[in-house]
Amino acid sequence: MSLLAFARGPALSAALIVFLAGLCWRALALLLERRLPDPAPPRPGAPPSWVSALSTTIRRSWPAPAFRAQAMVPTLIAYAFHLGWLILLLGGTPHILFFAQFLGGAWPGLPKGVIDVVGAVTLAALLFALWRRVSHPVRALLSGLDDYLTWLVTALPVITGLWATSGGWLRYETLLALHILSVALFLGWFPFGKLMHAVLWLPSRAATGIRYGKRGART
């Protein structure tokens, strides 16, 4: 079996199975968790829960004025690699064809030039985020294996994808196999580390908004 056949076949299948099982495990374990009762009555004038949930979700998508000076650059960097990753995922023609297998239809892909630029920006933003983490003593102290592993499995598909589209040193089938294997690694690690924030950010922000909104606080 060639490396590409292994990557497209057993490796990807195993990664998807681990991804699905892990996702169900994490999601259900959190949903069925016992909530602490909050016997306090809502503060007079507190907004309805859904308003608190929505407003906090939106408000926390941008730094508050008091933190803007410190938080603006990391926020922009984070947006750059999150949006870049999404554009690469949904705009690359091979990716579209991959999804079309089970969605049943495809959408227009982006030209390779656009993909190359977005990929380069995404990778630069990821590298900058890593540099910020390791170069600051406090952030470095707070960072653990999960943080670095999560960064690695996020960056590898971008690196191997750019390499596969640009070519060089290795043959395309090898590069494509490496790219698929990096995606398999990403899927396999997703439920067990900080990548899970991709699923949990929305309910956790909403829950925070509801909790503080009940006390009349804007967060």
Place this chain on the structure above:
Amino acid sequence: MTTTKYLHVINHALPERTGLCDAILHEVLTALDGLVRDGTPHAIDLRGLPLTEVDREELDRRLGRGEVLVHHTLQAVSGAAAEQARLAAIASQPGEYLVVVDGSVPAKDGGVYSTIAGMTNLQMLEETVQDAFAVIAVGSCAAFGGLPHAFPNPTGAVPISELVTDKPLINVSGCPPIPVVITGVLSHLLAFGQLPELDALRRPKAFFGESIHDRCYRRGFYEQGKFARSFDDEGARLGHCLYHVGCKGPVTYNACATLKWNRGASFPIQSGHGCFSCSEPDFWDQEGGLYAPLSAGRWPGGASVGAAVGVGAALGAGAAALSRARKAAATRALQPPPTAPQPEPGDPAP
């Protein structure tokens, strides 16, 4: 040069001339003109043509025997005389002749699934290559096993590389192989007396060094993100890239996109069909079939997905139940212990 043929079936012989001789002679003349004028090699594969015995005799009369001493389709003699010609060719130039093998060799059950003149192809190959200078496996069947080697491979067909391990071997893969590539390899061997530079699959790098995709004239459309999504849509009519409809050009190494076929007239992609990787090993068994896009992965089956979701849900529910039990135990542990009721003033002393 000795050629050994294994798979091709001789076309049904017609009793009279087919009229192809004149056309073939014209082709040969044009090819020779090109060779003399600018050294351009040409190849004419007579095996694919419906030639009759009368045709062959006519060609033999007008062209002479040439250099092909033994070829099960082309040689004029047959039966015991053909076998004698083969043995004579081997004996006449030991260590100097080339063996050009076409087709994979059934190896199961002693190779009984294909025999010629009472010998298995396996035996004939062993005998023929014994004193050869080099072996050229022509076509994807000889090079990689091809269709007979595809699952479930009932005859145990194997590529020549699995049988010939002690001789220089060149694979000229393709289904069919490009005639000019065959003549190019033969020309190199005859001109330089040594093997050309080969890739990891023992194919000459001069012809198999670059992918179809890298040399494809539709590559520009791939770069622009313009694709044919079916064989009869607007993209197909405009000649856009065929990646969507299963073209395997990016992982196929051959000279189709540069040399093309029929004197450079066209090649499959130019004719509107994607490359299906015929010059690569095991292309018949490739994942997803000939028309699955290259990036299509193999998804786990419904049962596997169901099992994954079930196991995950069970683990999640178990983890939540465990957590609830621990929280309940912790809450109970934090409760103050029940105390005896204090006597109210005025109560009678116990």
